Amino acid sequence: MSTRRDVPDPDRRMLARARRRITLQVAAAVTVPLGALGAAVYRRAAGRLDAAARRRLRRTLAVAEAASVPVALLAGRAIARRTLAPLADALARxxxxxxxxxxxxxxxxxxxxxxxxxxxxxxxxxxxxxxxxxxxxxxxxxxxxxxxxxxxxxxxGRRPAALAPVDLGALAADLAVSESPRARERGVRIDVDRKGGRGVVRGSEPALRRVLSALLDNALRHTPPGGRVLVTVTGTAEAVELTVRDDGDGFDPRAAARLFGRFAVGSSGPSTGPAGFGLGLALAREVVAGHGGTIGAGGRPGGGAVFTVRLPAAPRGYVQTACDLPYPPGH
Structure with a gap:
């Protein structure tokens, strides 16, 4: 299992400096007046107190001033985080x-x-x-x-999507042809198998094309020369299932859920190039979820991997409509 090297982020450094400045400014705005107030209280009361009482008052005021510093810092930190939260969100986006x-x-x-x-x-x-x-x-x-x-x-942002009937079998065949030159260079074969009835779903063709493109790209990167990538589309009246299976290096089944995280990292054999799954599977999951479907993964080390997408089938006679998905499929 390889690790991903952290790259310094200037945005995070800038936010950290801004938080420190605001925290210190808020803390100073609280502790400096308290110190001045303590000094004023001591001057006002000192003339009426004996030496022992003045010492006790000085200790009490010093303890109160010292105790106010961590409280002021915590308050300053909370105010800094709240103040900079919109900027942090914008930079993260x-x-x-x-x-x-x-x-x-x-x-x-x-x-x-x-x-x-x-x-x-x-x-x-x-x-x-x-x-x-x-x-x-x-x-x-x-x-x-x-x-x-x-x-x-x-x-x-979250925009309406142009929806239309999308034939996943035809889309798979088209992408297999597009990827065939790269597959031949790597010594990998891509096959498409259509089973069952119609493989038509309701959705955004460009978004679904990117899902299948990400799955094929992932399979090609993890399949060694002489390997095979098989795309299967199975349609029923209720759902369409698309699977992309390869006989590459595979992955630990316990890590299946983590593969759909952004920049997930996996093991890689010497012939497959850089390890890792990048953003492709994370984006694919978002698009599939936006279409009301599911995506899952299975595999074992050295035994290849299979990714399965299941989407609701489009009713017969379905035509292009305005967006009626749970949320826009491009997200």
């Missing part, structure tokens, strides 16, 4: 947005890069690269949709 954008763009950019390399290789040898160029055009359009979706999400 900015960090999450930057991380999400990076992950959303990584997989499609990798596909475009691999497709461009393949097209260039064929053009240099005089072979027909029309199909590769067509896939590049389609990939750039889909990348534009992702960028637009992310930007709209950032501007509007």
């Amino acid at each position: 900015r960090r999450r947005f930057a991380a999400d954008v990076g992950h959303e763009l990584r997989a499609p950019l990798t596909r475009l890069h691999t497709g461009a390399q393949l097209a260039a290789r064929r053009l240099r040898t005089g072979a027909d690269a029309t199909a590769d160029v067509d896939r590049l055009v389609t990939g750039t359009r889909q990348l534009g949709e992702i960028v637009e979706d992310v930007l709209v999400s950032a501007r509007l």
